[in-house]
Amino acid sequence: MIDLRSDTVTKPTQAMREAMMKAPVGDDVFAEDPTAIAFQQRMADMFGLEAGLFVPSGTMSNQLCLYMLTNPGDEIIVDELGHIFNYEGAAASVLSGIQLRTLRGTRGKITPELIEPAIRSTNEWDPWTRVISLENTTNKGGGAWYTKEELLAIRELADRYGLYVHLDGARIWNAITESNIEPAFFGTIADTLSICFSKGLGAPVGSMMLSTADRVRKTRRYRKMWGGGMRQIGILAAAADYAVDHHFPLMKEDHRRAREFAAAIHASEAFDIDPSTVETNIVLFDCKQGTASDAVQAFAAKNIGFSVFGHQRIRATFHFQITDDDLARVIEAVQTM
Numbered sequence: 137m138i139d140l141r142s143d144t145v146t147k148p149t150q151a152m153r154e155a156m157m158k159a160p161v162g163d164d165v166f167a168e169d170p171t172a173i174a175f176q177q178r179m180a181d182m183f184g185l186e187a188g189l190f191v192p193s194g195t196m197s198n199q200l201c202l203y204m205l206t207n208p209g210d211e212i213i214v215d216e217l218g219h220i221f222n223y224e225g226a227a228a229s230v231l232s233g234i235q236l237r238t239l240r241g242t243r244g245k246i247t248p249e250l251i252e253p254a255i256r257s258t259n260e261w262d263p264w265t266r267v268i269s270l271e272n273t274t275n276k277g278g279g280a281w282y283t284k285e286e287l288l289a290i291r292e293l294a295d296r297y298g299l300y301v302h303l304d305g306a307r308i309w310n311a312i313t314e315s316n317i318e319p320a321f322f323g324t325i326a327d328t329l330s331i332c333f334s335k336g337l338g339a340p341v342g343s344m345m346l347s348t349a350d351r352v353r354k355t356r357r358y359r360k361m362w363g364g365g366m367r368q369i370g371i372l373a374a375a376a377d378y379a380v381d382h383h384f385p386l387m388k389e390d391h392r393r394a395r396e397f398a399a400a401i402h403a404s405e406a407f408d409i410d411p412s413t414v415e416t417n418i419v420l421f422d423c424k425q426g427t428a429s430d431a432v433q434a435f436a437a438k439n440i441g442f443s444v445f446g447h448q449r450i451r452a453t454f455h456f457q458i459t460d461d462d463l464a465r466v467i468e469a470v471q472t473m
């Protein structure tokens with residue numbers, strides 16, 4: 137199957153498995169895993185923050201960040217397409233006792249003009265606004281990324297109101313690839329940053345929460361409390377480390393293939409797309425007739441996997457295990473649909 141359902145469907149390569157096999161390990165609950173310790177510091181240095189904590193998933197990483205930044209009864213501002221609002225099982229309400237205030241931005245991105253009027257007062261009966269939560273790139277927004285200027289403007293607003301900024305950087309790698317923004321910049325605009333190694337980068341498991349050394353030290357306790365303390369995780373950290381070195385540089389090609397695919401969709405009779413919405417590896421397109429579910433089934437019969445993303449909307453996600461030959465076969469299928 138040519139699997140474009142998600143950039144999480146990649147399989148570890150032989151070379152990645154070898155890197156995992158060779159990794160020195162120790163018990164990470166005792167903070168004794170040398171590979172995890174080195175990798176956490178490598179990522180902290182790369183993103184300009186003091187420390188990092190390896191966790192099993194992007195959801196746990198996002199939720200630990202929100203937990204560290206808030207008190208029960210606080211409110212956080214997020215685009216209505218945000219992953220933390222749509223796909224994390226209401227975890228912020230359950231685990232942190234906080235409320236999400238959603239805004240209708242553009243393709244998952246919010247602006248100071250939208251955010252400022254939504255900031256509450258601190259009287260007794262308001263939920264207290266505590267965090268502005270951003271996603272970069274946006275998943276449900278179709279892979280859109282923030283410019284440096286947009287991020288700086290949001291940081292300035294947050295500082296003016298004494299708010300924190302959390303950045304869900306599950307696909308920060310795609311944002312960096314396309315924007316050429318240096319990774320350390322993100323540490324200057326985010327109080328907490330969550331990054332993933334299992335989306336597009338091709339590691340089998342793993343995300344990281346990055347912040348100040350003090351917050352990361354406290355987060356270790358909550359990671360354990362939430363069941364995320366793991367033992368010889370050097371095996372997993374080695375896969376993530378390998379992915380940063382060897383798969384991150386391939387993302388430019390994923391983005392090129394996504395754009396070529398979008399051009400074919402645009403030229404097709406059956407589907408609709410505005411090609412300018414394709415900024416990274418995610419392509420959202422629409423059926424002109426019939427349902428997305430029927431179209432996805434028809435593609436599945438041709439051994440091509442897409443995701444249903446709405447009544448008539450389909451998502452295709454490119455990753456390094458989709459080749460140019462695969463792309464040619466997919467385009468042929470689109471043309472005959």
Ligand SMILES: Cc1ncc(COP(=O)(O)O)c(C=O)c1O
Binds near residue numbers: 194196274304
């Ligand atoms: C933007 C974003 N944040 C967070 C996550 C959560 O990651 P995980 O599935 O590892 O919990 C995802 C998953 O796709 C995502 O797209």
